[in-house]
Amino acid sequence: MRLCSLGLFLVFAISPAAGQTTLNPDISLVGDLRMFSHNDDTRADESERFNLVDPQMELVIGGYLNPYVRADATIAWEGQHAAEIEELYMTGLRGMPLGLNIRAGKYRLEFGKLNPVHPHAYSFIFQPLPHRLFFGEHGLNDMAVRINRIFPIGHIYTELSGAVLKGEAIRADEHEHEHENAGESEASPGIMARFAGAGALSEDGELAIGISGLTTEYDRVEDLRASVIGIDLKYKWKPTRYRSFQFEAEGLLSRRATPEEETVESLGGYAYFDYRFRQRFNVGAILEFAQEPGDNEHDSRRWSIFFGYAPIEETSLLRLVAGQTKPTEGESFWEATIQAVFSLGPHLPHNF
Amino acid sequence: MSGKIFFLAMIVLLSFGSALSGNIRAVCSTADLAYFARVIGGDKLDIETIATPVSDLHYVEIRPSFILKLKKADIAFKVGLELDMWMDKLIDGSQNGRLKVVDCSKYIEPLEVPTFKADARYGDLHRFGNPHYWLTPANVEPITRAVIEALTELDPANESYYLNNRRVFLSELENGLDSLKPSVGEITGKEVIFYHNSWPYFASFGGIVSAGFIEPFPGIPPSPSHLAKLTQLIKSRKIKAIAMEPYFDRRIPDKLAADTGAKVIVLYPSIGGRRDGESYLEWLKGNVDALAEALK
Numbered sequence: 001m002r003l004c005s006l007g008l009f010l011v012f013a014i015s016p017a018a019g020q021t022t023l024n025p026d027i028s029l030v031g032d033l034r035m036f037s038h039n040d041d042t043r044a045d046e047s048e049r050f051n052l053v054d055p056q057m058e059l060v061i062g063g064y065l066n067p068y069v070r071a072d073a074t075i076a077w078e079g080q081h082a083a084e085i086e087e088l089y090m091t092g093l094r095g096m097p098l099g100l101n102i103r104a105g106k107y108r109l110e111f112g113k114l115n116p117v118h119p120h121a122y123s124f125i126f127q128p129l130p131h132r133l134f135f136g137e138h139g140l141n142d143m144a145v146r147i148n149r150i151f152p153i154g155h156i157y158t159e160l161s162g163a164v165l166k167g168e169a170i171r172a173d174e175h176e177h178e179h180e181n182a183g184e185s186e187a188s189p190g191i192m193a194r195f196a197g198a199g200a201l202s203e204d205g206e207l208a209i210g211i212s213g214l215t216t217e218y219d220r221v222e223d224l225r226a227s228v229i230g231i232d233l234k235y236k237w238k239p240t241r242y243r244s245f246q247f248e249a250e251g252l253l254s255r256r257a258t259p260e261e262e263t264v265e266s267l268g269g270y271a272y273f274d275y276r277f278r279q280r281f282n283v284g285a286i287l288e289f290a291q292e293p294g295d296n297e298h299d300s301r302r303w304s305i306f307f308g309y310a311p312i313e314e315t316s317l318l319r320l321v322a323g324q325t326k327p328t329e330g331e332s333f334w335e336a337t338i339q340a341v342f343s344l345g346p347h348l349p350h351n352f
Numbered sequence: 353m354s355g356k357i358f359f360l361a362m363i364v365l366l367s368f369g370s371a372l373s374g375n376i377r378a379v380c381s382t383a384d385l386a387y388f389a390r391v392i393g394g395d396k397l398d399i400e401t402i403a404t405p406v407s408d409l410h411y412v413e414i415r416p417s418f419i420l421k422l423k424k425a426d427i428a429f430k431v432g433l434e435l436d437m438w439m440d441k442l443i444d445g446s447q448n449g450r451l452k453v454v455d456c457s458k459y460i461e462p463l464e465v466p467t468f469k470a471d472a473r474y475g476d477l478h479r480f481g482n483p484h485y486w487l488t489p490a491n492v493e494p495i496t497r498a499v500i501e502a503l504t505e506l507d508p509a510n511e512s513y514y515l516n517n518r519r520v521f522l523s524e525l526e527n528g529l530d531s532l533k534p535s536v537g538e539i540t541g542k543e544v545i546f547y548h549n550s551w552p553y554f555a556s557f558g559g560i561v562s563a564g565f566i567e568p569f570p571g572i573p574p575s576p577s578h579l580a581k582l583t584q585l586i587k588s589r590k591i592k593a594i595a596m597e598p599y600f601d602r603r604i605p606d607k608l609a610a611d612t613g614a615k616v617i618v619l620y621p622s623i624g625g626r627r628d629g630e631s632y633l634e635w636l637k638g639n640v641d642a643l644a645e646a647l648k
Contacts, residue, residue, distance in 0.1 A: 070444075094449040101447050150423050150447050157416040157423075198416035203404065206415045241408045241599055278601070280573075313571055315472065 025063030025071075028345025030120050032056040040325075040333035054079030058086065058118070060345070068095040072107075074118070086141065101148040109169075110148075110161055110194055111140045111212040112232040112250045120341050123246070123274040123284055124306045125321045130252045130268025130290040133300065134228055135169050140214075142169040144192070156199045163192040167216035170226050190216025205237040224257040226293070244276040246284075254293040266291035280310040286323075298328040316342040376507055379425040381436040382409060383622045384486045385456055385495075387632060389429055391521045392499050392514050396507065400425070402439065405624035408599040410476065410571065412438045414445070422446035427506055429499065432457035435483035454502040459494035460485045463552045475569025487621060488553035489529055489636065493522065528633040535637065538644040543589055545582065545614070547596035547605060550621050558640060563591055566604055574604060586612040593646040595619045615646040 034053040041047060056079065062072035074087040089105025096102050108116045115135075119127055131139050146163035167187030196210030215227040230252040238244035249271035257263050268290035276282040284306050291299040304323025310316065322336040375398045380386035383405040390399055400421045403412050409431070422428060423446045430439040432455035443453060462481025470477045485491045496518050504511040540559035547566045555562050564585055568578045585591070586608065594605045594616045605616040619642065620626045623635040630638070 093444050094447070096447075096449070099447050099449060148447075150419070152420050152423050155417070155420070157420040200415065200417040206413075206417060208416060236413070238413055241411045242601060312573070313476075 023063070025061050026346045028060040028343055030058040030060065030118075031340075031342045031344070032058075032120055033340045034125075034337055036335060036337040038333050038335035040327075040330075040335065042327075042330050058120070065090070068092060086138065099149060101150075103146045103148070104144070106143045107141065108138075109140045109142060109144055109146070109163060109165065109192060111135075111192060111214060111228075112230050112252075113196075113208060113210060113234045113248060114232070114250060115139045123282060123308060124272065124286050124304060125319055125337055125339050126304075128250070128270040128286070129288040129300050129302055130250070130270060133290040134252055134254050134266075134268060134293055138169075140169045142166050146192075156197055158195070158197045161192075161194040161196075165190050165192055165214070165216070167218065170214070170216050170218045170228075186219050186221055188217035188220045190214055201235075202237075204239040205235065208232075208234045218256075222259055224259065226254065226256045228255075229253045242277065242279045244274075246274045246276075248272055252290075254291075256294040258294055264294050264296055266293045266296045274306075280313075282306075282308040292328055300328045301326045315344070316340070376427060376503070377425045379421050379428045381412075381428075381430045381439045382486075383624045385429040385431065385499075387623045388456075388486075388492070388496055388499050389503075392496060392517045393503060394513065394517050396510050396513065397503075402442070403436070403622075405620070405622040406598045407622075408597070409435055409621075412436070414438055414441050418442050419445045422451060423448050425451055427452045427454060427502060429454045429456055429502075431455075431483055431486075433460075433462060433480045433483035433485070434478050452502060452506060454498060456495050456498045457483070457485060458498040460491055461494075463556070464549075475567070476571030477569070482549065482552050484550045484621060485553050487551060488557040489525060489632075490557065491553065492525060492632065496522070525633060532633070532637055532640060535640045535644055539640060539647055542593075542643075542647045543591045544643065544647075545586060545591055545594045545608070547594075547600050550597060551595070551619070554619075554639065558643070560643070563589060566594070566596070566608070579604070579608065582608060583611050586614050592648075593617055593643060595643065595646075597621055598625060617642050617646045619643065 033055055035050055036053065037048070037050050038046065039048050057077050059075045062070065064070045069090055069092050071090045072087065073085070075083050076086040077083050085106060087105070087107040089103055089107040092102040110116050114128065115131060119125070127137070127139060142165045144163045144165035146161055148159060148161040151158045151160065167190040170187060170190065192212070192214035194210060194212040196208065198206060198208035200206050210232050211230070212232070213227065213229045215225065218224055218226040230250055232250040234246070234248040236244060236246045249269070251269040252267070254266040254268070255263055256266070270286060270288040272284055272286035274282055274284035286304050286306070288302045289299065302323055302325040304321050306319060306321045308317055308319045311318065319339040319341070320336070324332055324334050326332040375396055376393065377398050378389050378393065379400045379402065380389055381402050383401055383403065386399050386401040389397060393399070402418050402421070403409055419442055422442050425448065428439070428443060428451055430436050430453065443451065462485060465481035466477060466479060470479045486495060500514050500518050503514050536558050541561065543561045543563040545564050545566065546562055549565055549570050551562065554560070564582055566574050566582065568574055592614055594608055594614050596602070596605050596616060596618060598618050598620060602616065608614065609616045619639045620635065623632055624630055626635065626638045
């Protein structure tokens with residue numbers, strides 16, 4: 001581990017010693033404004049009326065430290081909460097041994113295709129239920145050191161990633177076990193791996209599939225281990241700048257040891273389609289399902305339809321999401337949310 | 353056991369098969385740069401292209417299959433001037449440390465470089481000048497200079513081959529331009545409404561006057577009041593042609609044409625957009641002839 005740390009220090013700190021750039025990094029501000037209505041009796045003070053949510057924003061800063069390494073940070077504010085470091089990481093893009101891509105820091109790990117995507121870039125609004133229940137409200141976002149390498153096989157793109165992570169993201173949703181030494185990290189470092197492949201099915205369509213897995217001792221006091229395996233698929237067809245169709249699905253299996261000395265397997269998954277038309281409109285639907293990790297007797301389901309409209313171009317967007325949720329406990333309820341998102345700063349193309 | 357060896361051999365062969373030809377593997381962001389690389393590199397280059405000749409170069413998807421092309425490449429050619437910014441993301445994603453990246457705007461003198469604080473109030477304005485510089489033959493020399501400089505650096509053994517190819521190409525282009533003069537004469541001094549501000553270099557070549565744009569600002573869709581002003585302008589100045597790129601929606605230009613009597617024509621901003629395998633000169637002639645026909 002010490003050798004690994006020393007190696008990373010050498011990679012990131014020694015190589016840029018030649019000097020500092022005089023150019024400023026890219027700075028963007030993403031604003032997120034919402035209003036909603038629902039008939040959920042467990043939130044009686046909000047039920048059956050329009051509610052305005054306190055504004056949320058992200059400050060996204062990124063740029064090259066030197067020709068080989070870039071650094072990125074996302075600082076998030078949610079309502080009246082203090083700012084928090086959502087992401088802060090360095091990525092060695094080139095000049096790394098064996099042609100590796102190395103990333104170190106806190107970030108949304110590449111577990112599946114959707115987890116690394118910031119929620120404001122979703123076609124819908126809410127994080128899928130299995131991500132929320134298995135990883136916590138910020139997804140699998142953890143301190144990690146990750147290596148990644150692309151392996152071209154003919155016309156097929158394949159990549160293999162491996163990461164050591166702090167394990168906090170798995171622990172985050174485990175709220176049942178509190179120990180006397182609360183406040184200290186109960187999790188042990190975990191490991192994550194991902195294998196993904198992609199290829200063009202036509203000039204306009206591309207298919208990507210992947211398998212991800214992680215395991216960590218989420219409660220080292222009681223020696224309890226949690227593992228999650230996920231399989232994901234994404235297809236996108238974009239024949240013109242005005243029109244596209246996207247389908248994405250992910251299935252997850254969580255295995256979690258419990259204090260009662262049994263291993264509980266829980267399932268989760270989601271699937272959505274998103275059809276964009278006339279460039280500035282999109283419409284779609286999403287189905288979600290997840291069992292509680294560690295308690296597969298309880299599950300949560302949701303279906304929603306969504307509609308998006310960019311009034312001018314991609315820097316501002318209005319979304320409407322409406323759907324029904326059956327929570328793990330309590331009655332089903334309807335919820336409709338209107339979201340306005342704007343992005344102030346450099347336009348960056350989005351990954352497939 | 354022999355099955356496993358066969359399987360491994362297949363993977364190695366598939367992974368490195370393209371490298372066995374000994375050619376330089378080039379990836380070009382656009383069909384135009386691919387054309388210039390092809391005429392200079394000849395049979396010493398294996399060329400892949402990212403955007404198609406009818407793609408809107410402002411909106412190209414970051415696809416794994418594109419990253420794969422760059423992973424295998426020796427050299428990448430990009431337009432620069434912040435047009436194909438998606439190329440930078442593809443290059444970063446390719447994990448290809450030996451990739452030589454060539455910005456073909458290197459020797460260009462860009463038009464319309466903002467002399468003010470260029471921010472989003474002016475739409476998708478390019479801070480370093482209009483990036484559609486390949487649309488005039490005057491810029492073929494500086495573009496090919498950037499290409500040949502990179503190729504000879506990468507492959508000095510074939511320098512004379514590349515230089516000769518370029519010399520022949522530039523000479524043929526010059527002769528071809530002479531034969532194009534009568535057609536160009538038909539469009540010189542005429543006013544045209546363009547959809548997007550892609551054509552200042554082409555306009556400077558043809559002596560065309562850009563009377564206005566369907567987009568009020570680059571990348572910004574028109575409002576009804578802007579279209580009303582354009583309608584008035586077209587009628588008052590008797591403008592005969594509305595030119596659009598092939599990737600834009602025809603409905604707005606068609607409505608303007610119906611209201612004013614002007615003709616809508618498609619101008620192709622990339623070589624190969626009108627016809628597969630066309631040369632630079634054929635592509636240029638196609639656009640000039642289409643415009644001349646509409647302006648009659």
